[in-house]
Amino acid sequence: MKLFSNHPTEILILLFLIITFVISAFEKISDWTGNILFIKEHFKESPLKNKVPFLLAILLLVEIVASLLMIIGVYQIYTSEIKEIALLGIELSAVSLIFMLIGQRLAKDYPGAMSLGVYFLITLFGVYLLNN
Numbered sequence: 434m435k436l437f438s439n440h441p442t443e444i445l446i447l448l449f450l451i452i453t454f455v456i457s458a459f460e461k462i463s464d465w466t467g468n469i470l471f472i473k474e475h476f477k478e479s480p481l482k483n484k485v486p487f488l489l490a491i492l493l494l495v496e497i498v499a500s501l502l503m504i505i506g507v508y509q510i511y512t513s514e515i516k517e518i519a520l521l522g523i524e525l526s527a528v529s530l531i532f533m534l535i536g537q538r539l540a541k542d543y544p545g546a547m548s549l550g551v552y553f554l555i556t557l558f559g560v561y562l563l564n565n
Contacts, residue, residue, distance in 0.1 A: 440510050446559035447510075447519055450526050451503050453552065458496040461489065479539040492532055499525035520563040527556045 461468050469486055476482045499522050506519020530553045537546035 439514060440516075440562075443516070443519070443559065443562045444507060444510060446555060446562070447503050447507050447523065449555060450523060450552075450559065451500055451507070454496045454500045454503075454526060454529070458493055458500065461493045461496075475542065476536070476540050478541070479536075481536060481539055488532075488536070492529060495525060495529045495532070499523075499529060516563045520560065523556060523559045523563060527553065527560060530556060 468489060472489060473482065473485045476485060481488060502518055502522030502525060504522075506516065506522050509515040509518055530549055534546055534549050534553070537543075537549065
């Protein structure tokens with residue numbers, strides 16, 4: 434299968450992140466009110482407590498754009514081995530993870546912040562591979 438023969442690791446990392454961010458965006462959209470209530474409670478002791486809807490909307494937008502760029506990037510890698518759009522999408526994914534890390538640290542949710550490290554490492558590896 435040509436898709437996996439030339440750039441298998443890059444494609445698999447992109448697919449992993451696409452699934453992660455598409456499902457995350459879908460969950461935010463499908464239960465916006467529930468997410469707002471949960472996150473407001475989560476951030477009740479942080480400086481972000483009054484900005485939750487605005488910040489969640491920004492995060493949602495970044496996740497959607499990153500997902501679209503990565504989907505287009507997978508197609509471009511498959512058809513012409515062009516990696517730039519995929520790289521842009523994966524870099525935007527890294528930015529969204531940094532946004533989430535900041536939030537988790539401000540909320541003093543250290544286990545939640547630590548769990549983001551796994552996603553960030555996978556993303557950084559994807560950035561590295563797509564840059565070569």
